[in-house]
Amino acid sequence: MKRTILLVEDDMLMREVITDYFQKEQWDVLEAENGRIALDLFEQNSVDLVVLDIMMPEIDGWSVCRRIREKSDVPIMIITARAEDEDHLMGFELGADEYVTKPLSPRVLVARATALMKRTEGTVGREGDTLVYGQLTVNRAAYTVYVAGTKINLSPKEYELLLFLIKHYGKVLPREYILDAVWGYDYLGDLRTVDTHIKKLRAKLGDEGRSIATVIRSGYKFEMER
Known part of the structure; x- marks a missing residue:
């Protein structure tokens, strides 16, 4: 299935190189050199993925991301030369699905975009009642979790934490972001x-607990080997 990407990047050379790599993989590419053009193109076209630079003229990437999220759940990949944790948190809070730091390899960018689309179009992340991944089954309507057919008793907070990790499948989540999202901004506990x-x-999930990976000096991510 051919997909359409909206590429928002003010560096013309970088934009041309990235476009060339996506087109080689049979993507249709809409190019925008600033945030205003990006929003116009998004309104006028059916877009499957947005790859969005942050530092841009006229309307910055944060504002573009926020305005797209107000009306669409299209996958968004943020690319930026800034690597501060605060920027990562800002991107996640605005609803970005992936965060890529420059300098980047266009080949790797396309591979990550393809993987993001497969996750988005797969079982995990759909709005259905049942999420299935490997031997793990979560029924959101019944608030139940099974591993290899055996029901697992989770506390309400453990259940909420698991859903949050699954929702962000494959994404590295800083501890601060998990704490704020699951426990709330006014929670007085620590990391x-x-x-x-x-x-x-992890202990309650048994063998499937290995799907919750620790990323040294960063946080956690949910990702299961197929």
Whole structure:
């Protein structure tokens, strides 16, 4: 199936190189050199993926991401030369699905975009009641979790944490972001709360607990080997 990407990048040379790589993989590419053009193109076309630079003239990438998220759940990949944790958190809070730091390899960018589309179009992330991945089954309507057919008893917070990790499949989530999203911004506990709950959740999931990976000096991500 041929997909359409909206590529938003003010560096003309970078934009041309990225476009060339996506077109070689049979993507249709809409190019925008600033945020205003990007929003116009998004309104006028059916887009499957947005690859969005942050530092742009007229309307910056944060504003473009926010305005797209107000009306669409299209996958968004942010690319930027800035690598600060605060920027990563900002992107996730605005609803970005992937975060890529420059300098980047166009070949790797296309591969990550393809993987993101496969995850988005797959079982995980759909709005259906049942999520299935490997031996793990989560029924969101019944609030139940099964591993290899055996029901697993989770606390409400463990259940909410698991759903949050699955929702962001393959994405590295900083501890601060997990704490704010699952426990709330006004929670007075520290980051060890996240670590403790992750440890308990892994233990209860048994062999499937390995799907919750620790990313050193970054956080956690949910990703299961196929």
